[in-house]
Amino acid sequence: MHMTRYVVRQLASFIPVLFVIITLTFFLVRLAPGGPFSSEKALSAEALAQINAHYNLDAPLWRQYVDYLAGLARGDLGPSMKQPSRSVSEWIAYKFPASLELGLYGLLFALCVGLPAGILAAWRPNTWTDQLPMALAMAGICIPNFVLGPLLVYVFSLRLQWLPVAQWDGFAHKILPAVTLGAVYAAYIARLSRAALLDVLSQDFIRTARAKGLSEPRVVLRHALRGGLQPVVSFLGPAAAGIITGSFVVENIFRVPGLGTEFVKAAMNRDYTMILGTVLFFAVLIMLFNLAVDVVQAWLDPRLRHG
Amino acid sequence: MDSRAEVGAIDARALLTQAEKGASLWSDAGRRLAKNRLAVAGVVVLACVFVFAAIGPFASPYSYDGQDRENRFAPPSGAHWFGTDNLGRDLLVRTMVGGRVSLMVGLAATAVSLVIGVLYGATAGFVGGRLDQAMMRVVDVLYTLPFTIFAIILVTYSGQSIVLVFVAIGAVEWLTMARIVRGQIMSLREKEFVDAAVVMGLSRRRILLRHLIPNALGPIIVFVTLTVPRVMLLEAFLSYLGLGVQAPMSSWGSLIREGTLAMEEYPWLLIFPSLALSLTLFSLNFLGDGLRDALDPRSSKD
Numbered sequence: 001m002h003m004t005r006y007v008v009r010q011l012a013s014f015i016p017v018l019f020v021i022i023t024l025t026f027f028l029v030r031l032a033p034g035g036p037f038s039s040e041k042a043l044s045a046e047a048l049a050q051i052n053a054h055y056n057l058d059a060p061l062w063r064q065y066v067d068y069l070a071g072l073a074r075g076d077l078g079p080s081m082k083q084p085s086r087s088v089s090e091w092i093a094y095k096f097p098a099s100l101e102l103g104l105y106g107l108l109f110a111l112c113v114g115l116p117a118g119i120l121a122a123w124r125p126n127t128w129t130d131q132l133p134m135a136l137a138m139a140g141i142c143i144p145n146f147v148l149g150p151l152l153v154y155v156f157s158l159r160l161q162w163l164p165v166a167q168w169d170g171f172a173h174k175i176l177p178a179v180t181l182g183a184v185y186a187a188y189i190a191r192l193s194r195a196a197l198l199d200v201l202s203q204d205f206i207r208t209a210r211a212k213g214l215s216e217p218r219v220v221l222r223h224a225l226r227g228g229l230q231p232v233v234s235f236l237g238p239a240a241a242g243i244i245t246g247s248f249v250v251e252n253i254f255r256v257p258g259l260g261t262e263f264v265k266a267a268m269n270r271d272y273t274m275i276l277g278t279v280l281f282f283a284v285l286i287m288l289f290n291l292a293v294d295v296v297q298a299w300l301d302p303r304l305r306h307g
Numbered sequence: 308m309d310s311r312a313e314v315g316a317i318d319a320r321a322l323l324t325q326a327e328k329g330a331s332l333w334s335d336a337g338r339r340l341a342k343n344r345l346a347v348a349g350v351v352v353l354a355c356v357f358v359f360a361a362i363g364p365f366a367s368p369y370s371y372d373g374q375d376r377e378n379r380f381a382p383p384s385g386a387h388w389f390g391t392d393n394l395g396r397d398l399l400v401r402t403m404v405g406g407r408v409s410l411m412v413g414l415a416a417t418a419v420s421l422v423i424g425v426l427y428g429a430t431a432g433f434v435g436g437r438l439d440q441a442m443m444r445v446v447d448v449l450y451t452l453p454f455t456i457f458a459i460i461l462v463t464y465s466g467q468s469i470v471l472v473f474v475a476i477g478a479v480e481w482l483t484m485a486r487i488v489r490g491q492i493m494s495l496r497e498k499e500f501v502d503a504a505v506v507m508g509l510s511r512r513r514i515l516l517r518h519l520i521p522n523a524l525g526p527i528i529v530f531v532t533l534t535v536p537r538v539m540l541l542e543a544f545l546s547y548l549g550l551g552v553q554a555p556m557s558s559w560g561s562l563i564r565e566g567t568l569a570m571e572e573y574p575w576l577l578i579f580p581s582l583a584l585s586l587t588l589f590s591l592n593f594l595g596d597g598l599r600d601a602l603d604p605r606s607s608k609d
Contacts, residue, residue: 017448028460142588144540146547146560147581150567158571248459249547253567263456264548267463279456 003298007291014287018280022072025279026065029272036081036270055081055273068276077277082269088277092259096281098168099258102250103243105174106181110239113182114189115232119220121190122197122228133190140187149180149253168256177254181247185239189232197228226300233297240289244282336525339601346597349590356587360406369397371404372555382575389579392565396555398576402583405557409584412473412558413539417531419477420538424484425520425527431485432492433515443489446482454479458541462550472551476541480534487530491523525602532595536588543584559584 037051052058056067071078077088086094117133124130143151153176157165164173200206201224209219248260259278266274340346364371374396383389389398431442461475495501496519504514539559545551546560553561559580566577 020448024457025460028457138589138592142536142592143581143585144543144588146544146563146567147585150563150570150577151581154570154574154577248455249544252548264459264550267459268550270463275460279460282456 003295006298007295010291010294014284017287018283021283022069022276022280023065025276026068027061029270029275030061030064036272055079072280077280078273080266080271080274082266082271082274088273091262091274092277092281095257095259095262098256099244099247099251099260102174102177102181102247102256102258103240105178106243106247106250107185107236107239109178109182110185110189114186115193117186117190118193118232119197119225121194122201123216123220125198130194134194137187137190140183140190143183145180145184146249146253148183149176149250152176152180153253168254173254177250177256180253181243181250185243188235188239192231192235193228196231197224200224200227230297230300233293233300237290237293240293241286244285336598336601340597343597343600345593346601349593349597352586352590353594356406356583356590357410360403360410363403364400364407367397367400367403369400371400371557372396382573389575392569392576398562398579401557401562402559402580405552405559405562405580406583406587408552408556408558409539409542409560409587412476412542413535416473416477416480416538416542417534419474420480420484420534421527421531423477424481425488427481428485428488428490429492429515429520429523432489433496433511433519435493435496439489443486446485450482455541455544458545459548459550462545472542472545473538476538479541480538484527484530484534487526488520488523491526492519495519495522529595529599529602532591532598536591536595539584539591540588 035057036055037048049058056064059067068078077092079087080091083091114137117137121130121133153165156163156176163176164170168174197220201220206219206224209223214223244260247256247258248264250256251258251260252264259281263275263278263282265271266278389402391397392401427442427446431439458475458479462472492515501514501518504518509518542551542558543560543563546558547564549561549564551560552558562580563577563584566573566580570577
């Protein structure tokens with residue numbers, strides 16, 4: 001089976017890349033000035049030495065690196081240096097569900113809005129049903145999420161009072177963050193699906209389908225969409241990466257208790273283990289998503305299956 | 308007629324038409340661009356934003372960090388067109404100065420990515436073979452790295468200096484440029500004029516710098532205009548998270564952050580910087596799209 005072999009090979013190719021990521025992050029974080037405990041002036045030299053010994057920070061750098069890798073091989077991301085109540089793995093398990101939920105809603109919004117908009121635009125190019133969605137898509141691309149988010153809050157929460165401001169419980173609280181996060185991707189998906197559909201619609205088999213007297217919706221939805229979907233599917237890989245990093249800002253705006261907020265906090269506090277753990281986690285996530293996209297693409301286009 | 312003179316005349320005519328052709332590529336593109344109303348509007352708005360940011364602060368009676376305790380949170384008025392912030396600082400001046408930072412970071416980081424990307428991609432595409440494969444493998448690996456995350460780490464650790472912000476951003480953005488340039492150079496390398504240059508005994512360095520790269524300029528320019536808004540967005544993103552430009556200095560990202568905190572009662576603090584940033588991004592994107600259509604008519608399908 002070609003696909004299984006492909007997946008296994010891809011999974012194997014993750015290992016060197018992850019190794020590069022870990023190494024880069026490890027030394028980037030350690031070689032910069034300041035440490036997790038350097039700002040706490042109240043600590044006596046003795047206590048500081050004790051803490052450093054506890055977290056293995058007094059060992060030579062290469063030794064710390066080797067120890068960290070050894071821990072990773074055992075599946076141990078170590079303790080959080082600034083929030084020792086939980087280990088890094090526990091923190092990720094505790095904070096990630098909210099980020100995942102936000103990301104899924106965002107992606108869902110992007111697909112549910114972007115795809116129909118793209119299809120509508122491609123249906124009659126250069127008329128207002130094309131120009132209006134495309135103008136909105138341009139706005140979606142040019143208005144950053146940290147502008148859109150506060151704007152939506154101002155209009156829908158503060159002025160109209162339709163939706164709650166922040167917090168993270170119940171569906172109503174998740175609408176604005178999901179829209180904020182998904183808007184850019186909805187815009188890109190609309191543009192991509194429009195371009196791809198226009199491309200497909202000009203091909204011979206579509207003319208054949210029309211000549212057979214099939215209805216226009218049937219031609220577009222049944223015949224053209226399968227080919228038209230492919231650029232959208234391949235866009236979902238980078239989109240997932242963007243949605244993960246985009247959630248840093250959206251979590252910040254809407255006070256979502258997610259992993260993005262936790263990562264920014266860790267970077268500011270120089271929580272070494274927490275930074276490394278979350279970077280690694282995000283990287284694996286992005287890679288797995290890209291792989292999933294590859295598989296779906298092969299399923300959509302038989303030609304790719306035997307490449 | 309003397310046959311030698313005739314040959315000379317033909318040569319001259321051939322050279323002339325060639326020169327015309329060379330010029331007409333750009334003038335053609337210019338004409339196409341001028342017909343694109345959105346792109347022209349983009350250029351006009353960008354020029355205004357540029358003047359606004361570069362010269363504006365000199366024309367204002369206020370300074371970007373001058374505080375006026377009597378006038379905190381003053382709404383837009385004749386004295387303060389954009390109103391004032393929580394410390395009574397004039398928002399108009401802060402927006403103009405913030406624009407300087409944002410534009411500077413955008414241009415400088417793009418320049419960094421341009422230099423690295425063009426040299427890297429051109430070398431790989433021109434030399435080819437194993438070196439090319441190795442260099443592109445490096446790009447592939449770097450592509451999979453979560454770069455925004457690295458930018459955050461870099462910026463938090465670099466003492467938050469502006470210079471490092473744009474070096475970091477530029478170092479992130481060169482990958483796609485390298486790929487584009489490599490592809491261009493690889494297809495140009497097979498053209499006759501390169502063979503001619505080789506026959507004429509030009510050095511490889513000269514062929515690359517004087518003949519290949521200038522011919523790949525179209526896609527490079529298009530990509531640059533689309534990189535600038537991305538970079539500005541990344542800077543604003545970092546500043547919004549409180550990682551980029553630090554107070555009392557302002558950038559559009561940090562102003563938007565301050566505006567968000569006070570938007571309930573003082574919405575102008577959010578509106579004006581957001582407008583400035585969005586307008587600039589709009590213009591750059593329209594210009595980039597217009598340039599792409601103008602320089603490479605094949606790439607636009609309809």
